[in-house]
Amino acid sequence: xxxxxxxxxxxxxxxxxxxxxxxxxxxxxxxxxxxxxxxxxxxxxxxxxxxxxxxxxxxxxxxxxxxxxxxxxxxxxxxxxxxxxxxxxxxxxxxxxxxxxxxxxxxxxxxxxxxxxxxxxxxxxxxxxxxxxxxxxxxxxxxxxxxxxxxxxxxxxxxxxxxxxxxxxxxxxxxxxxxxxxxxxxxxxxxxxxxxxxxxxxxxxxxxxx
Numbered sequence: 001x002x003x004x005x006x007x008x009x010x011x012x013x014x015x016x017x018x019x020x021x022x023x024x025x026x027x028x029x030x031x032x033x034x035x036x037x038x039x040x041x042x043x044x045x046x047x048x049x050x051x052x053x054x055x056x057x058x059x060x061x062x063x064x065x066x067x068x069x070x071x072x073x074x075x076x077x078x079x080x081x082x083x084x085x086x087x088x089x090x091x092x093x094x095x096x097x098x099x100x101x102x103x104x105x106x107x108x109x110x111x112x113x114x115x116x117x118x119x120x121x122x123x124x125x126x127x128x129x130x131x132x133x134x135x136x137x138x139x140x141x142x143x144x145x146x147x148x149x150x151x152x153x154x155x156x157x158x159x160x161x162x163x164x165x166x167x168x169x170x171x172x173x174x175x176x177x178x179x180x181x182x183x184x185x186x187x188x189x190x191x192x193x194x195x196x197x198x199x200x201x202x203x204x205x206x207x208x209x210x
Contacts, residue, residue: 023096023097023098023099024097024098024099025089025099025100025101026098026099026100026101027100027101028056028057028058028059028090028100028101028102029056029102030054030055030056031059032056032057032058032059032060033054033055033056033057034057035057035058035059035060035179035180035205036205037057037179037180037203037204037205038173038174038176038204038205038206039171039173039174039203039204040201040202040203040204041125041126041170041171041172041173041178041201041202041203041204042170042171042201043126043127043128043167043168043169043170043199044167044168045128045130045165045167045168046128046130046143046184046198046199046200047130047131047132047133047140047142047143047184047195047198047199048133048198049140049142049186049195049198050184050185050186050187050195050198051184051185052182052183052184052199052201053104053105053182053183053184053185054104054105054182055104055180055181055182055203056102056103056104056180056181056182057102057179057180057203058088058090058100058102058179058180058205059090059092059100061092061093061208062090062091062092062100062179063090063091063092063122063123063176063177063178063179063205063207064088064089064090064122064123064177064178064179064202065089065090065091065096065099065117065118065121065122065123066088066089066115066116066117066118066123066156067086067087067088067089067115067116067123067146067148067156067158068086068087068089068112068113068114068115068116068158069083069085069086069087069112069113069145069146069158069159069160070083070084070085070086070087070106070107070109070110070111070112070113071083071084071110071111071113071158071159071160071161072084072107072109072110072196073110074161079139079193079194080139080141080161080163081107081109081110081141081194081195081196081197082131082141082142082143082144082145082160082161082163082196083129083141083142083143083144083145083146083158083160083161083196083197084106084107084108084109084110084196084197085103085104085105085106085107085112085183085196085197086103086106086146086158086181086183086197086200087101087102087103087106087112087115088101088102088103088123088178088180088181088202089101089115089117090102090179094120096117102180102181103181103183104181104182104183104200105183105185106183106185106197107185107194107196107197108188108196109194109196113158113159116156116158117156118150118151118152118154118156119150119152119154120150120152121150121151121152121177122150122151122173122176122177122178123148123149123150123151123177123178123202124149124150124151124172124173124177124178125148125149125169125170125171125172125173126146126147126148126149126169126170126178126200126202127146127147127148127149127166127167127168127169127170128143128145128146128166128167128199128200129143129144129145129146129147129160129162129163129164129165129166129167130142130143130144130164130165130167131144131163131164132164138193139193140193140194140195141161141163141164141195142186142195142196142197142198142199143160143196143197143198143199143200144160144161144162144163144164145157145158145159145160145161145162145166146158146160146200147166148178149169149172151177170202173204173205174204175206175207176204176205176206176207177204177205177207178202178203178204178205179203179204179205180202180203180205181200181201181202181203182200182201182202182203183197183199183200184197184198184199184200185197185198186198
């Protein structure tokens with residue numbers, strides 16, 4: 001009997017552990033684009049190709065707590081594009097069982113990485129790795145990787161490529177966190193040199209007063 005109770009207790013703990021790991025992730029898209037924001041985070045080293053596209057915002061009272069990146073692997077002499085997109089993962093009040101994602105416009109090459117999350121808190125600042133323009137006969141990749149700083153202080157780095165250099169950190173969201181994204185994207189070049197993602201900027205929202 002004691003042995004049976006032990007087995008049941010272990011199964012119960014294992015089951016609870018599985019329950020804690022489950023979360024529901026829903027694509028927000030442009031559904032919440034009327035959300036008001038306080039400021040915009042930008043960096044100065046973004047590249048020149050393409051245009052700014054539509055914003056996507058986390059729902060009201062949701063903030064970015066993690067992210068993933070879409071990266072094309074090295075093409076070994078072919079046309080490299082490196083970082084193609086950034087996806088924010090949004091949560092409310094530290095509860096990560098129900099999440100939304102926002103990503104604005106992304107490139108068409110590569111695969112999405114597994115999300116990385118702040119151990120606690122929200123994303124508050126970012127840094128972009130850019131390969132500068134390679135000239136008329138060079139292979140432009142523009143944005144290669146990204147780093148985020150969490151309000152709890154850790155720094156998270158994407159799984160992008162290592163071409164180019166990181167620029168300066170953006171300003172930091174004050175009394176809140178990152179709540180939206182816009183991307184600067186060069187559209188598909190139909191056999192010419194694709195650079196895809198060239199720059200990105202993030203919206204800051206204030207946390208409601210308790």
